[in-house]
Amino acid sequence: MLSIEQLNSLKEIDWQNPIKLILINGRQKKVFLKLEEFCNQLTKAIHHLSLEYSKEILVGYPALKLDNIYYLAMPVDEWWPPFFSAIKAIAIGKTELEENDYEALKKITSSLNIKVMVSKASPLCPWAVNFSNQAAIVNRLIKTYIIDIDLYPKMKKHYQITATPTVIINEDYILVKKEVKDIIDWIIKASKKIYDSTVFKSLLKEARAKRVVQLCLEKREIPDALLNLLLDLELPSRIGTMVVLEEISKEAPALIENIIPKLLSMLKLPDKRDRGDILYILGLIGTPEIIPTLEDIASRETEELEGIALEAIENIKNRTLVH
Incomplete structure (x- = not known):
């Protein structure tokens, strides 16, 4: 599932903080088993990582929880780099965001949830995933959900997704495709409940x-x-x-x-x-x-x-x- 090179990149991290990987609710057994296999491979290779099982009310199941980030997706292939970046940021206690973005996110005082609807069709998806993950790491009031609409078709239908990436912040703030480049501004709008044109x-x-x-x-x-x-x-x-x-x-x-x-x-x-x-x-x-x-x-x-x-x-x- 993961290559030796990918596992070695985790070993090269200057680990300061251990991380718990949490598997949530075993519905969709096939997907759950794949996520479990993925987690077991990580925890066997990296002693700083551990695996726990839990139940939690979520938008869909099963899910892999990493800090404030929920994966309703398999963090492999093109989804591996943003997942690796999230692990690294948590492990060393430092994100890869620019200082201005970091400070803006840190000042947020209201709860936000960011749903990132992705598919393999769009090259912009990994970027949207990475930024949303980093935002959740910066501020505990932000929760990010990475949702593979091909793996979770019910989510695609529920949110009427017609293109990817689609980012939905607190349900009302929606960015599609190239618009996701403005995600920081829209996160701030959502935090302040700004409804402009x-x-x-x-x-x-x-x-x-x-x-x-x-x-x-x-x-x-x-x-x-x-x-x-x-x-x-x-x-x-x-x-x-x-x-x-x-x-x-x-x-x-x-x-x-x-x-x-x-x-x-x-x-x-x-x-x-x-x-x-x-x-x-x-x-x-x-x-x-x-x-x-x-x-x-x-x-x-x-x-x-x-x-x-x-x-x-x-x-x-x-x-x-x-x-």
Whole structure:
């Protein structure tokens, strides 16, 4: 499973701290036995390593626990280098992170969990694994889960993973493929519960519009960071935001009333596409009170936007009659 060269590299570490490898819950017997074989090979070769068995409530089973890092994956082949780096960092008491990243992670005071969804298809996966592992070693409030979606297909289905690596921090902060290079910034955002336009855009891109609706309902507001996505350059962000606003209009109409002035002000924007989209969403969520404003806009707009404005008015009237 591991080569003599790989085992020798562990022996060359200047060990300062012994390490416990912990196998958790023996479901998926075949995977568990492979993990056990892997651990036995390590502990037989390195006396600083020991193996224990435990039970713990996790996102999936079985798992290999290394300090604050949980492997739902086999740490071999391309996954061996980041696993080795984690062992070395714990053993010598020093990570390989740059000082700025180290200090930023050390200052985090809230609990975070980082799920790194990986597969052999992407060369970026080992990098994402390594950084996430090192982050968990720096700060005990951070837990990292390395999940091989090929080995744990239920996890792939549950989190609707379509590309790797996908990094999910505290469920709401999602990075996919090349975006993982920004992981340090997103860890800090998650620790401070910052929901800016990039976070909302990421949730919408990953088909999590329901979660965005839930966040707005919980906070009892629709933030500008979300409304600004109505003007995003990418069409999925615009459409996703419209879906969210339409759903909120059904569940919490008062929240929609609060953003109508902002939407009306957007009708002064120079871009025709922007104005057209705002008129369209006003037709879906607007109230009868704005009809005179829309009529005035229709009289002054281009033929195309006049049609959208008149359709918006008709939609508002129809919804009012239904209710």
